[in-house]
Amino acid sequence: MAESSGSYSTSDLSRKSGDIIAEALRRPVTITKRNKPRLVLLNIEDYQRLIRLSARRAVGTIETMSDELFAEFESVVEAFADEDEAGRL
Known part of the structure; x- marks a missing residue:
């Protein structure tokens, strides 16, 4: 018997297996072993x-x-730093 809907x-x-496969065609099904999730169909x-x-x-990476x-990233970082610096004054 299923532990809960969608989990066996x-x-x-x-x-x-036939019922479980049919359900897995409609939505993901979790297979547990010793009450721990082990697989998803x-x-x-x-x-x-x-x-x-x-x-x-x-x-x-940056590289x-x-x-x-990189230029766009740099300009956003600089704008953030400028705003942060202005907030501290």
Whole structure:
């Protein structure tokens, strides 16, 4: 039996895989082991959306910024510093 809506134990998965898969096609389903979340089953569209979103979050450094972006960043930092300095006077 399901622990709560959308959450099943690993033993539920072996006994009711068809029902769990059907639910996972509609919304993400958590699989628990010893009452701790261990896996999430989700449909391919949700998975692909997550992959697309994570690809947009590429990590960069100042050294990898374009000159244009670095100039914009620098001007924003300088404006913030000027405002902070004016607030202290």
